[in-house]
Amino acid sequence: MIGLIGNHGAPEGRARIYLDKIEKTFTEKGHLFTVLGLDYRPQQSQMAQSVAASLVGSQSLLFEAGTGVGKSLAYLIPGLIYSIDFERPFVVSTHTISLQEQIIQKDLELCRQLFTAVPELNAYANFKSALLLGKANYCCTTRLESALKDVASDPQGQFQLLQEKQMIPQLAEWSKSSTEGILQEINPSPSMDVWEAINADSSTCSRKNCSSEHCFYQRAKEKIQSAHCIVINHSLLFSLINAGMSPQESDGKGVLFADDFIVLDEAHRVPAIASDHFGIHLSSYALDRALKRIFNPRTNRGMLRRLGSIRDQECVIQAIEAAYDFFADLADVYLSTQSIRRIHQAHAADQQLISRLKAVEERLADLRKSVDDERAQDELKDQRSRILNYRSQLHSFLNFAEDNHVYWLERSEKKAMTITLRSAPLDIAPHLQRALFERNTASILTSATLSNGQQLTHFEERVGAQNAQKKIVSSPFDYKNKVRIYIASDAPQPSRDQGRMDLDYLANMVAWLAHNCQGGSLVLFTSHADLKETYQRARGFFHKIKRPLFAQGIDYSRSELRQRLLAAGNATLLGADSFWTGVDIPGPALSQVIITRLPFENPNHPINEARSEHIKGRGGQPFSEMVIPEALIKFRQGIGRLIRTQSDTGNLVILDSRMLQKHYGSHFIQALPHQNYKRFNLQNRKSIVKKSYLEMP
């Protein structure tokens, strides 16, 4: 039971009044249901009261709320009222920018409607909210203006393509009417080169030279200062925390702003995202771009063309060449036969690049002393700190500076070949304890899937939230009558050496299942290679039956694929990774979810391998302590794509016979929405599956 008043909690009388307001809003005849006409859900009421109690007691909370509980309102309403009553900033963090926008545009507006309509809650109707995005998401009007001049005056200028040159005047037009000035408003999106030339994440940005009236980013920051509720995403949250932005006063109260409290929605993503941000991430592409911004010998552009001497430019050229050699050597030695490779020992490569980068830093520092122009000084300072940051990451990587981290290299071929130095903590819990749970404030983590279906133990240990309150409430949806579950008993098991599926079987099953389902299907893969092969094998069939077939990574972006699945009504979408989670397609357009394989993480990935060794080292069992619990969370996420509203119905098909044949399969069976599943195979699918499909309500 959460105590009413914690050491840092609210005075008792005010706390009681606050808790009463929350109770009155969420009880069966409460304002939310009588005024807004929403359906009463006891689970939502429980969640709102748990959140309110956590805030009052400044205690952390892990809350799993099944799909359809209405968790956004269950944390936003108590959070907003608490923020205003106790004058404390309320931070909401979620997984993606589009989810941030959904909270601002939809959920917070619903809260405002409620506060406006209920006289007792009128005092909260004018709450202020603000979206917090990374600087690179904002358009810089100063840079846009100079790009416009550049395009008009210099046909050989920075943009190579005609399309890019034409985009600049269009962006200038858009910026005149835009209120937020963010990339996400622009459709179609500008190319990366165009956006990088005009976004606010530039070394030339100095607030002293621009008024906030003309600067989207400054306006956004001003809005944040006075907002009651600030909506951020996990990635930005952890990069700000990692950059030392948490309150530094002696009591360190607050996660991101002094005396704030925080709710992290979609919290099942937190361990992976935090892990990414508490480690090294240095790519050859980023370093090359950073150096060429200082001076680019090919285009004869960059800051040192104006400010530096030939010798200064030469120093940067040497660093560019050293970086090229450094990454080429790493690629030759470690990545010639694989795209990812764990590094087991320090000093994996020559350290000469470190001294070249140091020389660039020193040049920039000297130049800064010699120029009078304040703007140029800021620019030099900013570039120097970027290079310093890269040098320190490089030094840490080559010297294995952090204990209990795993180090590895990645090769990606997306644009040109990019090599990335990576590291991550083996155990993220101590980092999250410092960042979230030891900040003398309430940190509330919520999602539809934090547990294995019964317990939160694994998640709690993973994030270091042993002292938090914990609660699970199930979904109010009637899964028993809405979902038919089929498990293929004859699906060949992935081959031992390659981990590949029998793709002919898979393509045949996917095509047949999709054909026999009136609505749309989402097919979830654990491997991009299997997804592409299945697409190649099945697309002729889909063409013949005149049903759309889409595949992640082949034609459209993730959000376009979602739109197309929704619009077609009977399409099939093959998705990997990101489609297991966070995709919301209500109605018949998603009537079937097909899970091609139990979602075990790749055991050979350096993080998984090293975590597994770490668990073994302390006498634990990696399979039962790490592999199964994490696969169960992802499995439940995938299943959660099917039923999004009360009226949704659908089929859940699992094409992995390990669920029926392996000893661990029972964990996955228990995690199904109900236990009334049917086994089927290629021979009897017509009588078992098809018959049931025709009986669907």
Ligand code: SF4
């Ligand atoms: S303050 Fe920076 S981001 Fe804003 S308009 Fe000026 S240069 Fe651009």
